[in-house]
Amino acid sequence: MLDLExxxxxxxxxxxxxxxAVQTLDPAATVAIDLPTGHARIETAQSTQAIATAIRAEGYxxxxx
Amino acid sequence: MLDLExxxxxxxxxxxxxxxAVQTLDPAATVAIDLPTGHARIETAQSTQAIATAIRAEGYxxxxx
Numbered sequence: 133m134l135d136l137e138x139x140x141x142x143x144x145x146x147x148x149x150x151x152x153a154v155q156t157l158d159p160a161a162t163v164a165i166d167l168p169t170g171h172a173r174i175e176t177a178q179s180t181q182a183i184a185t186a187i188r189a190e191g192y193x194x195x196x197x
Numbered sequence: 198m199l200d201l202e203x204x205x206x207x208x209x210x211x212x213x214x215x216x217x218a219v220q221t222l223d224p225a226a227t228v229a230i231d232l233p234t235g236h237a238r239i240e241t242a243q244s245t246q247a248i249a250t251a252i253r254a255e256g257y258x259x260x261x262x
Contacts, residue, residue: 145210 134174134183139193141167146192153186171197199239199248204258206232211257218251236262 141147144167151163154174161176174183184194206212209232216228219239226241239248249259 142207143211145214146208149210 134172134176134180135197136172136174136180136184136187137195137197138165138170138172138187139195141165141170141192143167149190150187150192153190154183157182157186199237199241199245200262201237201239201245201249201252202260202262203230203235203237203252204260206230206235206257208232214255215252215257218255219248222247222251 138150141150147165147167150165150172154161154163154176158176158178161174161178163175164173165171176183180196184196187194203215206215212230212232215230215237219226219228219241223241223243226239226243228240229238230236241248245261249261252259
């Protein structure tokens with residue numbers, strides 16, 4: 133389970149863009165994002181580094197918490 | 198040419214969602230949206246009513262200006 137803090141998401145489309153980026157990398161991933169806080173809990177076999185890179189490529193800032 | 202004021206767009210994904218909604222209705226439409234102001238200029242053969250309805254269906258508030 134990864135806990136990430138994502139900055140820059142402003143709407144439901146952003147949440148979807150992040151979810152899609154993660155699931156493109158790992159179709160089996162489960163993604164739970166809280167838009168107001170930017171907190172994301174991601175269940176995945178991929179590395180934190182790979183997931184963070186995919187989210188950053190969508191234009192968001194990512195910090196591991 | 199329609200001039201609309203759209204409320205609720207917060208990011209580029211929102212601009213894309215609105216553009217897509219209009220162009221689903223009228224593939225030949227040209228859509229120019231200014232995100233900070235919410236002002237949209239839409240060149241289309243469709244009625245204002247039809248365009249506004251399509252944008253509202255995406256979850257945004259629309260006023261004709």
